[in-house]
Amino acid sequence: MTVHFPFQNSYSALPDSFFARVAPTPVAAPRLIKLNRPLALQLGLDPDLLETPEGAAILAGKTVPEGADPIAMAYAGHQFGHFVPQLGDGRAILLGEVIDRDGVRRDIQLKGSGPTPFSRRGDGRAALGPVLREYIVSEAMFALGIPTTRSLAAVITGEHVIRETALPGAVLTRVAASHIRVGTFQFFAARRDTEAVRRLADHVIVRHYPELRDLERPYHALLAGVVARQAELVARWLLVGFIHGVMNTDNSSISGETIDYGPCAFMDAYNPSQVFSSIDEMGRYAYANQPRIALWNLTRLAECLLPLFSDEQEKAVAEAQDILGAFSDQFSAAYQAGLRRKVGLFTERDGDEALIQDLLDAMAKNQADFTLTFRKLGDAAVEDSADARAQFMEPAAFDEWAGRWRARIALEQQGATERQAAMHAVNPMFIPRNHRVEAVIQAAVNDDNYAPFEELVKVLAKPFDDQPAYAAYADPPLPDQRVLQTFCGT
Structure with a gap:
């Protein structure tokens, strides 16, 4: 049988200025490293066929499947605050779109599939x-449970790429609600092509915000919708200690998904100023700066949409500012609600925000592990606090806070076991620890050994389960295992 992708290609039906038609560059000897079988089934694809040599050839870009309409998407972007009028897919090619089993349109894109006109x-x-x-x-x-692009497959190409040294080449098959970015709007706005901005906005509304189509002011509602999704998304990042690393406008998705995992990382010890990205020398995209940057990016989107709001500039600006003004409250509401869940509070009372901030301040001062502190706090709801207090350089700092916390949870009707279960459902035991990810990469690159990769992926698929057999994966790095910088990999 032949591998079949039921492609529908709505984006490539837009005007030619939106993309460049380009085929993937064939590779020498594609070999499948990993296929995400559950995701393949969700997309209506046959995982058994994708695991054949024919499937590997498609996933590596060596063969273009029937029905595909390969394109590299055009976009611009602010990179570390500096505007670049043309970026685009320089190493990614969108094969097409499929409708998944839930009726959702999803892009299938090859990342690392060869040069494009935007390279x-x-x-x-x-x-x-x-x-x-x-x-x-x-x-x-x-x-x-965080909105994100997905990974369908990883394929090694049989060729080397040259970075600082020769490295094995690979292709990632990425799945997304779409790959439309703030930078996509900026590409046309910079060219003063208002009709293209309108065409793009209409496409986004149909694809991502169909409930807005019949509103009197759909473009205002579109901006409001993107603002709300980004506020929720960044709150979720902070609640698990995630640092994107490169929150440029070309890496800001209109659909509200996390996109473009370059020098991303999860914190070990809690530090609001934490930066891992080797190129973020000024800390622009530090952990605690992410909400501010999200709003900055959304403001750039609003600038693109102004001509669709009103012919009167001052009126359009005032309307956009009003919509953007909702971001702070929306982010704060999502973030504070998430923090209450993390510390086991079922109700909201005066003083809760200060109580939780006191914990975070103590964690920062005592270099407490972000993930384990909250996970072990769930256990402290039903038993001794030893594991939680052990995260603190000065355990007395935790003891003082824990006394106030216990007095607060005593005001609620839920029992200790119910509280623990609720806390464990939102506080993961396992995250992609940087040292674990690096160890997996080194085993693959140096020894062609993918067993550590397979095991790590297996553990991370159930982050909220205890998984005693894999308990070591929850451990923070030893001093000599700490990863201080992460890299884009371009």
Whole structure:
């Protein structure tokens, strides 16, 4: 049988200025590393066929499947605050779209599939390490319940790419609600092509916000919808200690998914100023800065939409500012509600926000592990607090806070076991620890050994389960295992 993708190609039906038609560059000897079988089934694909040599050839870009309409999407973007009028898919090619089993339209894109007209002197390829990192982290984010692009497959190409040295080449098959970004709107706005901005906005509304189609002011509602989704998304990032690393406008998805896992990382010890990305020298995208940057990016989107709001500039600006003004409250509401769940509060009372902030301050001062502190706090709801207080350099700091916390939870009717279960449902035991991800990459790159990768992916698929057999995966790094910087991999 032949591998069949039931493609529908709505984006490539837009005007030619929205993309460049380009086929993936064939590779020498594609070999499947990992197929996400549950996701394949969700997409209506046959995983058994995708695991054949024919399937590997498609997933590596060596063969273009029937019905595909390969394109590289055009977009611009602010990179670390500096505007670049043309970026685009420099190493990714959208094969097409499928309707999944829930009736949702999903992009299928090859990342690392060769040069495109947007490559800007790049080779269009991806090294094995960044492909494995994106597979691991994006699927971990999905298991954590955070909106994200997904990874369908990772394929090694049989060729090398040149970075600082020669590295094994690979291709990631990425699945997304779409790959439309704030930067996509900026591409047309920078060219003063208002009709293209309108065409793009209409496409986004139909695809992502269909409930807005018949409203009197659909473009205002579109901005409000994107603001709400981004506020919720970034709150969820902070609640699991995630740092995106490169929150440029070209990495900000209109659908509200986490996209473009480059130098991303999860914190070990809690530090609001934590930065891992080697290129974020000024800390623009530090952990605690992410809400502010999200709003900055949304403001750039609003600027693109102003001509659709009103012919009167001042009126359009005032309307956009009013919509953007909702971000702070929306983010705060999502973040504070999430924090209350993390510390086991079922109700909201005066003083809760200060109580939780006191915990975070003590964690920062005592270099407490972000993930384990909250996980062990769930256990402290029913038994001794030893594991939780052990996260603190000065355990007395936890003891003082825990006394106030116990007095607060005593005001609620829920029992200790119910509270523990609720806390464990939102506080993961397992995250993609940076040292674990790096160890997996080194085993694959240096030894062609994918057993550690398979095991880590398996553990991270159930982040809220105790999994005693894999307890070591929850451990923070030893001093000599700490990863201080992460890299884009381009």
